Amino acid sequence: MGAQLRVYKRRIKSVTATKKITRAMEMIAASRIIKAQRRVAASEPYATELTRAVTAVAGGSATSHPLLTEAEQPKRAAVLLITSDRGLAGGYNSNAIKAAEQLNERLTAEGKEIVSFIVGSKGVAYYGFRDRPVKESFTGFTDNPTYADAKTVAASLIEAVQQETAEGGVDELHIVYTEFVSMMTQTPVRDRMLPLTLDGDQATEAAGGKGVLPLYDFEPSAEDVLDALLPRYVESRVYNALLQAAASKHAATRRAMKSATDNAEELIKSLTRLANAARQADITQEISEIVGGASALADANAGSDR
Amino acid sequence: MAELHVELVAADRKVWSGEASLVVARTSSGDIGVMPGHQPLLGVLESGPVTIRTSGESGSGTVVAAVHGGFISFADDQLSLLAEVAELTDEIDVERAERALEEAKSEADEGAERRADVRLRAVTAAR
Numbered sequence: 001m002g003a004q005l006r007v008y009k010r011r012i013k014s015v016t017a018t019k020k021i022t023r024a025m026e027m028i029a030a031s032r033i034i035k036a037q038r039r040v041a042a043s044e045p046y047a048t049e050l051t052r053a054v055t056a057v058a059g060g061s062a063t064s065h066p067l068l069t070e071a072e073q074p075k076r077a078a079v080l081l082i083t084s085d086r087g088l089a090g091g092y093n094s095n096a097i098k099a100a101e102q103l104n105e106r107l108t109a110e111g112k113e114i115v116s117f118i119v120g121s122k123g124v125a126y127y128g129f130r131d132r133p134v135k136e137s138f139t140g141f142t143d144n145p146t147y148a149d150a151k152t153v154a155a156s157l158i159e160a161v162q163q164e165t166a167e168g169g170v171d172e173l174h175i176v177y178t179e180f181v182s183m184m185t186q187t188p189v190r191d192r193m194l195p196l197t198l199d200g201d202q203a204t205e206a207a208g209g210k211g212v213l214p215l216y217d218f219e220p221s222a223e224d225v226l227d228a229l230l231p232r233y234v235e236s237r238v239y240n241a242l243l244q245a246a247a248s249k250h251a252a253t254r255r256a257m258k259s260a261t262d263n264a265e266e267l268i269k270s271l272t273r274l275a276n277a278a279r280q281a282d283i284t285q286e287i288s289e290i291v292g293g294a295s296a297l298a299d300a301n302a303g304s305d306r
Numbered sequence: 307m308a309e310l311h312v313e314l315v316a317a318d319r320k321v322w323s324g325e326a327s328l329v330v331a332r333t334s335s336g337d338i339g340v341m342p343g344h345q346p347l348l349g350v351l352e353s354g355p356v357t358i359r360t361s362g363e364s365g366s367g368t369v370v371a372a373v374h375g376g377f378i379s380f381a382d383d384q385l386s387l388l389a390e391v392a393e394l395t396d397e398i399d400v401e402r403a404e405r406a407l408e409e410a411k412s413e414a415d416e417g418a419e420r421r422a423d424v425r426l427r428a429v430t431a432a433r
Contacts, residue, residue, distance in 0.1 A: 045315040049386045053348060053379045147317040147390065216381070219349030220335045228350045229377065232390070239317065 002282040008275035012268055019264035025088065026257035029250045032143075033183065036247035040180065043243055047236050054233050056216050057226050058196055070195050074171035077112040078135070078160050079103060080153070080238070082177040082245040083120035084142045090259075092178060092186070092252035093122040096245075099188035100176040107174070115160060115170050119153060119242070135160070145246055150239035157238070158231050161194060171195075173234070177241040178248035184255075186248035193237055194230075308342035309362050310383045314371055316392040322369060325362030329385055331378050332356075338378070346381040353420055355428035356387060370395045372428035374421060391421075398425045 081100040083093045100123075104114050118124050118137040127134050136156050141149040163169025173194040178186050218225050312329060314322040329340045333349040340347065351373055358369040376389030403425040410419035 039318065042319045043317065045313065045320045046317050046388060049313065049315055049379070049388050050377075053377055053386075053388070056348060056379070056381075151390075216346045216348045216379075219333045219338065219347060219378075224334070225348055225350055225377070232377070232388075235390075236317065 002278060004278040005275055005282060008271055008278060012271045012275065015264050015267050015271065019261055019268070022257045022260040022264060026254055026261055029254035029257060032250040033247060033254060036243065036250055037180070040240070040243045040247055043236075043240055047240050050229070050233055050236050054196065054229055057218070057222060057229060074110075074112055075165055076115055076168075076170040077107045077172040077174060078115045078117060078157060078170040079107070080117040080157060080173070080175045080241075081119065081123050082142075082175070082241055083118070083123035083126075084245070084249045085121045085139055086143075087122060088256060089249055089252040090256035092249055092256075093120075093126075096176060096178050096188045097123060097126050099190055103174060103176060103190045107172075112172070117153070117157060117160075119245075142242070142249065143246060145239070145242035147235075147239055150235050150242055153242075154231065154235040154238045158234055175237065175241055177245045178252075180244045180247040180251065183251055186251055191237075193234060196233075308383065310340070310342045310344075310380075310385050312358055312385045312387070314356070314358070314373075314387045314392055315389075317390045321371060321392045322358070322394060324360055324369075326358045326385075327361040327366075328357075328359040329387075330357040330359075331373070331387065333378065340378075340380050340385060342383050344380055348379045349377065351376045351378055351387070351389065353424045355424070355431040356392075357431060370428050370431050372398060372425045374424060393425065393428075395429050395431075398429055400426070400429055403429070 079100060081096065083096050087093065107114055116127065116132065116134045118127060118134055119139070120142045121139045124134065124137045124139060138149070138153050157173060160170045161173055165171055172192060175191050175193050177189060179189045180186055309325040309327060310329070312322070312324060312326045313320065327341065331338055331340075332352045332354040334352055335349075338347075338349065353374045354372075356371050356373045358371070360367050360369055371387075372393050372395070373387065373389040374391040376387065376392070379386050379388070403422045406418060407422035407426065409415075410422055
């Protein structure tokens with residue numbers, strides 16, 4: 001076998017092995033998307049009911065709560081960035097980080113100091129490499145977040161919000177995560193969680209399309225209900241964001257691995273062509289060597305006969 | 307007879323939904339019973355059993371759930387019970403809860419003791 005041919009054969013073999021791996025990863029991710037999607041759907045009733053309750057209290061009572069009112073001069077803003085622990089997901093992490101960067105720039109331009117909270121080791125690594133301060137980071141559960149994980153993340157956020165601004169507390173709470181729109185589309189979103197903004201659409205939607213929210217009787221009191229509701233609201237928002245991010249990550253992995261598999265196939269095809277050409281060149285050369293050798297022999301024999 | 311529609315949802319799933327004629331839950335200011343036509347209400351729930359007297363399509367009977375903190379909201383004959391953790395009594399493993407209660411008591415783990423206690427109370431209420 002020619003040296004050239006051997007090199008091609010070896011490369012085909014290694015690309016085939018890679019293709020097998022990427023194909024397997026694609027299928028694993030595909031099966032996980034379904035599971036993650038189901039969990040997003042399962043968490044929805046709680047989130048909608050909770051949003052409705054929060055809207056009812058915030059809109060239906062004349063209470064002013066520190067978590068609902070805008071600070072006159074917001075000095076600090078917390079940004080929770082949700083990335084994944086592992087890569088191989090195409091532009092998933094860099095898109096989320098880019099969205100957070102844009103948000104940070106905007107907030108800095110508004111004169112607010114950024115306090116970063118990060119979920120996922122990819123985001124932690126990005127900030128660590130650039131020596132940026134991170135208030136707190138959470139890793140180890142991005143593939144399969146549970147409500148308890150969301151609670152730990154939310155707890156430190158709430159703590160930061162409840163601190164006095166002078167003592168390092170934050171006035172605003174933003175969240176950056178990747179929304180799972182469909183199998184093919186996942187978009188990074190930037191949301192402001194607190195202070196709560198209740199635009200008309202949301203309120204109407206929460207009231208079940210009936211337009212006006214009923215006048216609630218609060219038990220024990222509007223303030224107490226709100227005090228209890230808002231942390232739960234933050235938790236549920238964080239939980240939902242984590243679940244969506246997980247589903248998006250799996251979808252992104254699936255897509256990245258699918259194109260990797262396709263590329264491997266393409267590569268194998270062109271390498272096979274090259275290997276075939278090399279093999280034929282080898283054969284042609286061998287034949288011409290044989291023919292050349294035979295005719296040289298024939299010439300020599302013809303000379304000795306004489 | 308008027309009915310109210312009940313949705314009992316936990317953070318990660320819908321636990322129970324259906325029609326009911328009476329729901330009894332414990333709020334921070336005492337037990338409260340909600341019947342159809344009650345005035346709109348939003349309250350904070352204490353950990354404890356919630357009793358739902360079912361009616362209509364779900365048949366008449368009683369559903370008891372152990373609810374670990376949460377909220378009750380009622381408007382337009384729609385009642386929602388929101389809880390971080392909620393379990394129906396048939397989902398509760400009594401032996402395990404009893405064991406957990408013993409363990410929690412010996413280790414003085416208040417949170418775990420409360421959780422186990424709520425579960426056992428709910429099971430007792432269902433009987």
